[in-house]
């Protein structure tokens with residue numbers, strides 16, 4: 207699939223505030239509050255960690271690599287600085303961190319990259335990638351970051367933010383740790399419209415969960431994926447939520463026919 211298709215960036219509507227949905231955060235089947243939702247998410251990722259990388263590449267037909275690289279290149283103006291401190295939030299096995307390290311290294315930058323996740327198993331399966339690239343793994347909750355206020359130049363989260371049990375709390379925490387002028391990038395799936403959207407929707411909702419369940423041997427996570435994308439706020443609403451915690455210059459750029467997209471903002 208072409209990497210650059212559909213690049214028209216979406217900005218927030220200048221008119222009256224869009225209606226915010228009542229969605230606070232993810233709520234996997236069988237959970238009823240933020241704590242049980244977070245526990246279910248962590249357990250899900252602990253379970254699929256051994257096969258996560260393999261499944262990611264198979265199910266996305268390797269387009270995920272293009273998305274990580276494109277996101278990393280977007281922030282090359284920060285990654286090129288050796289004094290930059292960068293947080294990969296919900297890093298999992300670390301492919302976003304790896305893409306950022308590649309961009310930094312190409313520019314001879316030794317920017318510090320922290321790969322943070324609350325799933326011990328996901329981080330464990332990323333250790334080999336982290337150690338050879340000087341990426342620091344951190345086991346912690348994205349809603350309670352063990353980082354000082356105003357201490358980070360860039361926070362990037364790929365396919366992780368959607369799994370938070372409270373999106374506004376997640377945005378506030380990112381805003382808190384960013385330095386003034388610091389930037390955020392949130393890469394996640396979207397629901398494309400039109401005929402292509404219908405075809406893709408069929409694959410995403412019907413085919414992908416079956417393949418994912420078969421290969422991972424775990425029932426649940428790959429049914430949760432399309433459900434969580436469906437519940438995630440649409441771009442206009444996410445941009446509004448970002449603005450309401452204080453981010454400026456917010457935008458959303460669709461990737462690959464809007465199957466995914468990158469939210470950006472500045473503190």
Ligand SMILES: C[S@@+](CC[C@H](N)C(=O)[O-])C[C@H]1O[C@@H](n2cnc3c(N)ncnc32)[C@H](O)[C@@H]1O
Pocket residue numbers: 244247248251262295296297298299300301302322323324325328346347348349363364365366367369370371
């Ligand atoms: C779909 S994976 C994405 C991993 C990686 N960023 C990537 O692009 O492949 C989502 C990750 O978010 C992590 N996660 C979800 N909620 C979290 C939270 N509250 N704090 C820290 N990590 C969280 C999960 O453990 C999981 O590793």
